[in-house]
Amino acid sequence: MDLTILWAGIIAFAVFAYVVMDGFDLGIGVLFPTFKVGPERDQAMNTIAPVWDGNETWLVLGGGGLFAAFPLAYAVLLPATYPLVIAMLLGLVFRGVAFEFRWRDPAHRPFWDAAFTGGSLVASMAQGMILGAMLQGIEVANRAYAGSWFDWLTPYTLMTGLGTTAGYALLGSTWLIWKLEGPAQDHAYKLAFKAMLATGALMAAVSLYNLTLRPEYADRWLTTPEILFTWPIPIATAIAGLFLWRALIKRREVAPFLLSLLLFLLGMAGLGLTMYPDVVPPDMTIWDAAAPERSQIFMLVGVALTMPLIIGYTAWAYWVFRGKVGADGYH
Incomplete structure (x- = not known):
């Protein structure tokens, strides 16, 4: 077994779990000003109040796993994105205090309320721009970051930041469809339509922009035999988008959220295939950045013990608060 690939999968799973769980939290914060002051805002807030802090466990696991399993990548990525990381952490702090x-x-x-919205918006944009900074490539010399303080600020990273924010808004609105009822749910349906259109447009724009970033990216998507493995992803994404549209039209309650998660999964799979096997494009692969094998084995034991516990208590929390939030603001 290639432990490096296994650890890459573990970190990818942790990042996806964070995007799934904290993504709709952040999305609700981004959409918060559109809800009426009073009961509607209280309802929206109470759909996530019991679980929001536990969702961020996955961010710690993803960041800690990157530091432990791929220390060289961690040492390059952080200096390249320090302003974005600081902005993200401050946004999460403001959001948590506002809760x-x-x-x-x-x-x-x-x-x-303004702090909740502002913190959510800043954190969402920062996370998307960090992803964009990784994809567009990071200048490395002598195994260290060799770029400038503002290399991360480009039209492409702004686009990925907006795409992530729109995607989080889609997750947040579809979560509210599932958890609310009455006028607040009707408003969430309207928001979901708008967020779906924005997310789809930005996903398409980022995907096309990726083809111009680096020649190897275009090769993976436009040449054979790679095209046989990559093109099923955009086709599946388009189909999932059509099913999401249909679910919203028919006013389904659970299906829109699940289909939104599927869109995120397909998007992450597409970006992963675009970058693979690089962890810091264009010159650092996952094997270049990996920790020694003994370290990976030692950490794997810890993950094998802790990850089931995290999944277990997270599932239990969601099960306990599985009902809808009524007009009185309570489950």
């Missing part, structure tokens, strides 16, 4: 103080400080609730 707690919104209920305890009614006199300043408009301020905390």
Whole structure:
């Protein structure tokens, strides 16, 4: 067994789990100003209040796993994206504080609502731009970052940031469709249509832009035999988008959220195939950046013990709060 590939899969799973679980949290924050002040906002907030802090466990696992299993990649990626990482962490801090103080400080609730929205928007954009910075390539010399402070700021990274934010808004709106009822649910349906169109347009734009970034990216998508493995992904994405449209038209409640998750999974699979086997394009593969085999084995034991626990308590939390949030704001 190639432990390097196994660890790449573990980190990819942790990142996807974070995107799935914290993505709709952030999406609700981005959409929060569109809900009426009062009961509607309370309903939206209470759909995620019991689980939001546990969702961020996966971000810690993904970042910690990258540091432990691919230390060289970690040492290059962080200096290349320090401003974005700092912005993301500050956004998550503001959002977390807003969660707690919104209920305890009614006199300043408009301020905390703004902090919740602003923190969610900043974190969403920063995460998408970090992904864009990785895909567009990072300058490396002597196994260290050799670029400037603002190499991450390009039209492409702004596009990936907007795409991620729109995708999170889609996850958030479809989650609210599942968990709400009444006028708030009707509003979530309208938001989901808009978020779906924005997400689809930006996914297509990023995919086309990828073909111009690096010659090897275009080769993986436009030449044989690679095209036989890559093109099923955009075809499946288009089909999933059509099913999502149909589910929203028919006002399904659970299917829109599941189909939104499928769109994210297909998008991540497409980006993974675009980059593979690089972890820091264009010159650093996962094997170049990997930790020694003994270190990987030692850490694998820890992951084998802790990951089932994380999955277990996460599943239990979602099961306990599986019902809808009523007009009174409670499950």
